[in-house]
Amino acid sequence: MQKETYLGVDVSPLNYEEIIADLRGRMAKGEKSTIIAVNPEKMIKAETDADLKQLINESTYQIPDGIGVLLASKLKKGGIRSRVTGVDMMDRLLRFAAEEGKRVFFYGAKEEVVRAAKENIEKKYPTIQIVGYENGYEKDNDKIVRHIQEVNADLVFVAMGSPRQEHWIRENMHHVPATVFQGVGGSFDVYAGHVKRAPEFFQKLGLEWFYRLITQPSRFKRQLALPRFLLKILFSK
Incomplete structure (x- = not known):
């Protein structure tokens, strides 16, 4: 492009x-x-x-x-x-994952936030496969990488704030099977219902x-x- x-x-x-169309082609080629x-x-x-x-x-x-x-x-x-927008791109990717049977992993935020986000997303997209998550307070990076490997995730969303989340992606993306990575900042808080977005008029x-x-x-x-x-x-x- x-x-x-x-x-x-x-x-x-x-x-x-x-x-999404471009990603579909890239994912097919690994x-x-x-x-x-x-x-x-x-x-x-x-x-x-x-x-x-x-x-x-x-x-x-x-x-x-x-x-x-x-x-x-x-x-x-x-x-x-x-x-x-980052949060809308994440939502579009989640819909894509639900429709295409792709496996999703979350990393970041507080335990109660990422867990609530996972539950709310599963309600919104009943067919989605969120195969695992780790909260942002887990410091054993080898454990996180192993977890993503074990669940064979296709898409990984990392919520640690920018640019920390992008540094993590750069350092670890080639050690896991996933092919799509997005740093999503505070998006887990939005999905958890802890942070409200601006009214649609402003958006x-x-x-x-x-x-x-x-x-x-x-x-x-x-x-x-x-x-x-x-x-x-x-x-x-």
Whole structure:
């Protein structure tokens, strides 16, 4: 696929269904695939963090999780037409796993969170095979890897915060049979019902960032990354 690049960071132009179609082909060939969400805050940080930039650019799919990335593409006459959020990408992959009989593994979050997420997902997708999980407080990495090997997982979702979760994926993906890996941040909390997403009205308009700002004013400094990012894009060659 032809990726777009902003501030030295690659972004995949594919939408949810195009990613699923591409993944289906890669899985059939046994190719490993990784999914990382990119947003203005992460892209600005990558300008001065070479390891983070490499981590992002080495991923198979850098999904445009943030209205700022979509606006950057429009400013530069790119081809990105819609956001691909991390939590919605995870949901689309879970539906794919349920429909295709793929085996799913979760790693991360508190025990009560990952367990509740698993139970709620199984209610939403009754045919899904969630074959195992480990909470984020399990420190024996060999045990985690063995567990994924034993249950022969196809897809692994890791919720440890970025970029820690992506580092874990990079270091362990070639030691397990799974071929699809996504770092999902706080998505387990959403599925567990512990964190509520912005109302659908805000989601459709790409204004989840604004909803979070008005409900959590302490995020103001973090949200300044959006205008900084757009100014950098505007004046970049």
